Amino acid sequence: MNDLSSFNEPDALTGIRVDSCAAGFTMASETLTCSLLRTLARSKPAARFLELGSGTGLSTAWLLDGMDAASHLTTVDHDKALLSIVERHLGDDPRLTMVCADGDEFLHSLRGQRFDFIFADTWAGKYRLLDEALALLNPAGLYVIDDMLPQANWPEGHASKVAHLVTTLEQRQDFRVTKLSWASGIVLASKMQ
Numbered sequence: 001m002n003d004l005s006s007f008n009e010p011d012a013l014t015g016i017r018v019d020s021c022a023a024g025f026t027m028a029s030e031t032l033t034c035s036l037l038r039t040l041a042r043s044k045p046a047a048r049f050l051e052l053g054s055g056t057g058l059s060t061a062w063l064l065d066g067m068d069a070a071s072h073l074t075t076v077d078h079d080k081a082l083l084s085i086v087e088r089h090l091g092d093d094p095r096l097t098m099v100c101a102d103g104d105e106f107l108h109s110l111r112g113q114r115f116d117f118i119f120a121d122t123w124a125g126k127y128r129l130l131d132e133a134l135a136l137l138n139p140a141g142l143y144v145i146d147d148m149l150p151q152a153n154w155p156e157g158h159a160s161k162v163a164h165l166v167t168t169l170e171q172r173q174d175f176r177v178t179k180l181s182w183a184s185g186i187v188l189a190s191k192m193q
């Protein structure tokens with residue numbers, strides 16, 4: 001088995017890659033991770049999805065490619081220029097809502113809402129406001145994070161933050177957690193109640 005072949009990528013990806021390169025955006029999730037996101041998304045029919053950190057919409061495109069017609073994805077980023085790339089390539093999809101906001105403020109504003117799937121790919125809901133993000137999940141909801149293995153672009157002191165996040169998730173009695181030392185390092189957590 002070769003896990004780097006036959007991805008059958010979403011159509012929007014070519015254009016998003018070109019625009020990401022032109023914008024100098026280098027923080028996109030890697031293809032293996034995105035492929036996993038799409039597969040997991042497919043297993044959640046009629047579901048509410050939340051993506052924290054849209055970037056240029058690369059992972060957004062894969063999530064949408066897995067979601068069924070009755071599902072909905074809200075994605076948030078504070079960078080208007082990046083979101084304009086998402087809008088250009090994915091803005092016609094009625095299942096997508098793009099929000100330009102600070103992630104922390106947006107997470108607070110979601111209090112009381114419920115989601116079935118959260119991909120936390122920015123500080124908010126991952127290294128900050130983790131409890132608040134996990135509280136948004138329905139029972140059986142999935143929380144997904146990547147970049148948990150050492151990355152070249154990690155700032156000084158980031159490794160200890162990663163270790164703390166993993167330990168915190170491992171200790172949650174209301175989640176079942178799997179760690180994958182695969183791709184950039186992924187943690188999957190599913191909610192018990």
Ligand SMILES: C[S@@+](CC[C@H](N)C(=O)[O-])C[C@H]1O[C@@H](n2cnc3c(N)ncnc32)[C@H](O)[C@@H]1O
Nearest residue numbers: 028029053054055058059077078102103121122
């Ligand atoms: C790792 S990138 C997201 C990549 C995207 N999910 C993908 O895989 O293509 C993290 C994103 O978080 C955004 N971000 C950073 N700080 C933020 C904040 N305080 N509020 C909202 N978004 C923020 C950045 O603009 C960046 O696009």
